Amino acid sequence: MTASKGLAVTSAPAVLRVDDPRRRELEGEGWTVSARSWGARLAADRVDRQLLAALAGRGAALGTVRELHDDDAAAILELDAATASDYPGGIATSHTPLSVAQVVLTGRRRAFGVLGLGEKLLAMTFVDLDGALAEIDFTVVAAPWRGRGLATAVKAASVLALLVDGVRVVRTGGDADNEAIIRANAALGFVVDEQWVTLTAPMRGG
Secondary structure (H helix, E strand, C coil), rough: CCCCCCCCCCCCCCCEECCCHHHHHHHHHHCCEEEEEEEEEEEHHHHCCHHHHHHHHHHHHEEEEEEECCHHHHHHHHHHHHHHCCCCCHHHHCCCCCHHHHHHCCCCEEEEEECCHHHHHHEEEEEEEEEEEEEEEEEECCCCHCCCCHHHHHHHHHHHHHHHHHCEEEEEEEEEEHHHHHHHHHHHHEEEEEEEEECCCCCCCC
């Protein structure tokens, strides 16, 4: 197969914006869409803080909603391991299990969670910061507690805390088939401004 405008000659999946002109070329060569994903933006001046506080408060019915710290490392690793295979989509939205080093939280990498009885972590979200920009790395809820608004609660709590600390824009993203997180982000006020496709190369005969 010939390379398409800068794409290396490879059979590895390609992640492109939906309007990238290279998409048509690859699809013309037999590549197919195997996953769809999106990115969304929430600007500080568009935030409804009262609404976010109410959404974060829903998590209080099931546990304590708060920022996570290094002392929570064991609970973080436990939830991460239990949910490692639950992320939908392809390489654009994949999640690499956390290492012990990645659980060390700093001013540039923060985490928020909902903790139940015995400080068991029911939900968590990790955020990477670069000045006034924050990017939500991932959000996950323990399987028995899904469908109760915990993803929305923990993301709402994280956004409120970040805004207090001077963050002006929060970004997030996910798989287009993950309806739960799409609804959660819409409730928080995120606006989708990017859409992506993952293209998979055609099978080649030997």
